Amino acid sequence: MAYSALFSNLLPLYAIIVCGFAAGRWLKIDRNTVANLLIYVLVPIAIFGFIAQLRLYPAVFLAPLIAFAVSSFSAFVSFRMAQRSMGVPQASLAGFCAAGANAGYFGIPLFLMSHAPEELGAYMITIIGYLFYESGPGYFILARGNYSARESLVRLLRLPTIHAAVLGVAVSMMEVQLPVVIIEYLQHIKGAYIVLGMMLVGIALSEIRNLKINMRLTAQVMAFKFLFTPLFMTVVVLADYYSFRLLDRLLISCLITISIVPVAANTTAFASILNLPVAEAGVLVVVSTLAALPMILIVYPWLLGLL
DSSP: OHHHHHHHHHHHHHHHHHHHHHHHHHSOOOHHHHHHHIIIIIHHHHHHHHHHTSOOOGGGTHHHHHHHHHHHHHHHHHHHHHHTTSOHHHHHHHHHHHHOOOTTTTHHHHHHTSSOGGGHHHHHHHHHHHHHHHHTHHHHHHHTTTSOHHHHHHHHHHOHHHHHHHHHHHHHHTTOOOOHHHHHHHHHHHHHHHHHHHHHHHHHHHTOSSOOOOHHHHHHHHHIIIIIHHHHHHHHHHHHHTTTOOSOHHHHHHHHHHHHSOOOTTHHHHHHHTTOOHHHHHHHHHHHHHHHHHHHHHHHHHHHHTO
């Protein structure tokens, strides 16, 4: 049942990508408009609602902190390596995608393959650390593809996702109860974000007339996404597990799950906003999504078995 649940969640993902491809090829949908709508409207609202509804306690903040630190370190290492052998835009993509994670649409069914539904709350809290990576260091590395360090920092501070996440944490810590009607609309917005994010991948791919896969870029991203990042995460959490024991087994499995899911779908949205090679970003998302299932079936159970 767990494997069928994973497949049932993957099939709509591919279907939405195909729809985006068709819309881009025959309806001439403008990807920049979709990307702006995602980055500046839907994503901040969705992230605020996602975090504001969580109940945060000091003891569980370590898991998102580790997710943030490991993702940032992996991205920086990949970025520095790529700078020596690739162009600047490709190096930025290599850095961001090395730790980029489709932690929601793909990660949730994967987590539920080996955990009870009532344990999902711990996974949701852990995702916060990745969200701060994606909106912080990850976005900064992507912006370095076309901007100076100073300009990249300015663009980072202007990113509404950062402010939305901080506001969401503040609302959650103050235990402010959102009205039911707002919560209902937040669910609709989250759904719209997922659909448009997946469609943007297809729209970006529809603009490719002669499909060319950058083998060096793709190979490095796949190596980091499915080998370096999950193994580094495992070393970090096992070091705690066999020494300080600040994390319990549930939080450790949450961190391992986030580290091994494929590249985030909104990578193409960020690439579009920052004038990076959107087609190459879309290829990385699709290739990693296709490669994720066999890699997860082999690596994921083995990593969880180390606990």
